[in-house]
Amino acid sequence: MLKHPETKYRPFPAIELADRQWPSRTITKPPIWMSTDLRDGNQSLFEPMDAERKMRMFRMLCEIGFKEIEVAFPSASATDFNFVRELIEGGHIPQDVTIEVLTQAREHLIRRTMESLKGARRAIVHVYNPVSKTFRETVFRMSKAEVIDMAVSAVKLVRQLAVEQPETEWVLEYSPETFTAAELDFSLEICDAVTEAWGATPEDKVILNLPTTVELATPNVYADQIEWMHRHLARRDSIILSLHTHNDRGTAVASAELAQMAGADRVEGCLFGNGERTGNVDIVTLAMNLYTQGIDPGLDFSDIDAIARTVEHCNQLPIHPRHPYVGDLVFTAFSGSHQDAIKKGFAVQQPDANWSVPYLPVDPKDVGRNYDSVIRVNSQSGKGGIAYLLESEYGIVMPRRLQVEFSGVVQAHADKHGGEVSADNIWRLFAAAYIDPVEPVHYREHHLFEQDGRQGIRLNVDIRGVLHQLTGEGNGPVDAAVHALQRAGIRVQVRSYEERSMAASREAGEARACAFMEMADAQGGRVCYGVGVDANIVTASIKALVSGVDRIGLPSTMQSIETGALALDAASAVA
Numbered sequence: 307m308l309k310h311p312e313t314k315y316r317p318f319p320a321i322e323l324a325d326r327q328w329p330s331r332t333i334t335k336p337p338i339w340m341s342t343d344l345r346d347g348n349q350s351l352f353e354p355m356d357a358e359r360k361m362r363m364f365r366m367l368c369e370i371g372f373k374e375i376e377v378a379f380p381s382a383s384a385t386d387f388n389f390v391r392e393l394i395e396g397g398h399i400p401q402d403v404t405i406e407v408l409t410q411a412r413e414h415l416i417r418r419t420m421e422s423l424k425g426a427r428r429a430i431v432h433v434y435n436p437v438s439k440t441f442r443e444t445v446f447r448m449s450k451a452e453v454i455d456m457a458v459s460a461v462k463l464v465r466q467l468a469v470e471q472p473e474t475e476w477v478l479e480y481s482p483e484t485f486t487a488a489e490l491d492f493s494l495e496i497c498d499a500v501t502e503a504w505g506a507t508p509e510d511k512v513i514l515n516l517p518t519t520v521e522l523a524t525p526n527v528y529a530d531q532i533e534w535m536h537r538h539l540a541r542r543d544s545i546i547l548s549l550h551t552h553n554d555r556g557t558a559v560a561s562a563e564l565a566q567m568a569g570a571d572r573v574e575g576c577l578f579g580n581g582e583r584t585g586n587v588d589i590v591t592l593a594m595n596l597y598t599q600g601i602d603p604g605l606d607f608s609d610i611d612a613i614a615r616t617v618e619h620c621n622q623l624p625i626h627p628r629h630p631y632v633g634d635l636v637f638t639a640f641s642g643s644h645q646d647a648i649k650k651g652f653a654v655q656q657p658d659a660n661w662s663v664p665y666l667p668v669d670p671k672d673v674g675r676n677y678d679s680v681i682r683v684n685s686q687s688g689k690g691g692i693a694y695l696l697e698s699e700y701g702i703v704m705p706r707r708l709q710v711e712f713s714g715v716v717q718a719h720a721d722k723h724g725g726e727v728s729a730d731n732i733w734r735l736f737a738a739a740y741i742d743p744v745e746p747v748h749y750r751e752h753h754l755f756e757q758d759g760r761q762g763i764r765l766n767v768d769i770r771g772v773l774h775q776l777t778g779e780g781n782g783p784v785d786a787a788v789h790a791l792q793r794a795g796i797r798v799q800v801r802s803y804e805e806r807s808m809a810a811s812r813e814a815g816e817a818r819a820c821a822f823m824e825m826a827d828a829q830g831g832r833v834c835y836g837v838g839v840d841a842n843i844v845t846a847s848i849k850a851l852v853s854g855v856d857r858i859g860l861p862s863t864m865q866s867i868e869t870g871a872l873a874l875d876a877a878s879a880v881a
Contacts, residue, residue, distance in 0.1 A: 432480075594668065823854050
């Protein structure tokens with residue numbers, strides 16, 4: 307049990323912002339996106355990417371539509387330095403893509419970083435230093451003035467070295483690392499000093515990146531911090547206000563969304579949220595959240611599975627099956643009530659209407675998924691999911707009461723065997739229970755004839771393994787077959803009858819008819835369904851009647867077969 311948090315931790319102080327505006331705002335456009343998968347994401351891996359995996363990731367990020375990509379920390383390793391050189395010298399950077407590199411605010415690291423970028427068309431140099439009290443006093447043992455001087459000196463050096471490489475269009479990005487743990491007035495002071503040192507103008511903007519280096523408070527507090535900076539920064543028209551949220555409290559996405567409402571222009575993060583500790587903000591989730599609100603995020607996730615497989619290969623990390631929008635199970639319902647609602651939603655959803663299917667906030671097809679795995683069945687599932695799979699995979703559109711009846715068959719199977727019940731298994735269970743039963747009554751064939759204006763039938767069936775030819779008359783084929791069975795002592799009542807096409811049947815491969823017959827025994831005590839499938843609807847109906855007899859079961863004592871019902875052995879069967 308956790309003990310005494312009140313003596314070890316203190317609540318994060320509220321931000322003094324009485325007239326905050328962000329709660330009444332909504333996001334109406336996407337931010338500038340910057341992927342840091344190749345830098346922040348990469349440095350958090352057990353095994354950082356090699357050159358092949360880094361190049362594969364870079365190309366995919368370009369294909370998705372990122373225009374700014376942080377590709378390396380070139381002063382940290384030869385691998386990162388060489389990767390930047392390969393991108394530039396190998397001509398791998400598209401004309402509309404700007405690469406970004408990270409460096410600490412130290413002279414020798416800055417010089418090495420600028421060297422790595424020689425020949426680049428356009429580059430963002432991202433400089434950072436920690437600014438919070440704990441880092442100032444404990445880690446660096448520096449005063450506020452010394453911390454500001456560190457940042458300003460670094461910016462001036464970048465500017466000096468940039469002048470020496472005029473072939474490149476240079477952009478400065480500055481991050482006051484540990485921003486959320488620092489005093490707001492000090493963060494403002496150091497950011498204003500940086501933009502002044504660079505000489506930021508509306509034509510030469512500085513990116514000020516305000517990170518939740520470690521997430522310390524609720525998302526609304528971060529939004530307050532961003533709005534406060536947004537309203538107090540000097541040269542605001544010369545600044546691109548950027549976010550870099552981490553997920554220590556599990557709210558990186560919420561923090562980034564609220565901070566955009568608070569005035570931010572840009573978001574840094576990783577596909578699927580990889581990064582130090584609990585990760586960076588998940589850009590896929592952020593972008594798809596916008597998409598579900600009718601806003602084009604400007605990033606292409608229409609083949610989300612291909613992107614996921616590439617990320618898993620490059621990061622050597624699996625994506626959780628319940629990860630938003632991309633997990634293998636996020637569009638899958640096992641719950642019976644969920645399945646029933648989804649099935650009904652699909653039935654009424656029109657192609658040109660706003661998407662409104664229960665439990666599915668986004669159309670799976672929009673991210674390259676099909677509907678095959680939307681509903682899957684296990685011991686927690688109900689009739690809706692079972693009905694959906696039979697309909698979508700095999701063209702069987704069950705009446706509602708049959709759904710209830712058959713769900714018991716599937717439930718018993720799932721309880722006995724455990725695990726998921728596939729669509730193929732459901733079909734086999736359905737066929738064994740309704741379509742192809744062999745005991746106690748098995749349909750062989752029938753012949754119709756007319757008798758005094760009434761329908762007659764000669765019905766060949768096996769009863770407990772013995773072939774019988776039964777005759778009967780009625781007001782139609784089904785009624786005649788009911789009377790034929792009565793002559794063998796099998797008395798049933800037909801309660802309801804439906805017939806439907808199986809044109810979409812995967813199993814049949816051609817248009818067939820499916821007949822559903824709700825039946826009761828002679829006393830009306832046992833009620834169940836019979837199902838028949840055949841190219842001929844009359845034959846399907848007779849099969850459904852026999853199927854229902856099988857489901858009800860034969861009486862324990864059957865009267866002797868009456869006149870007109872001749873018991874035959876297989877050798878003397880009438881053709």
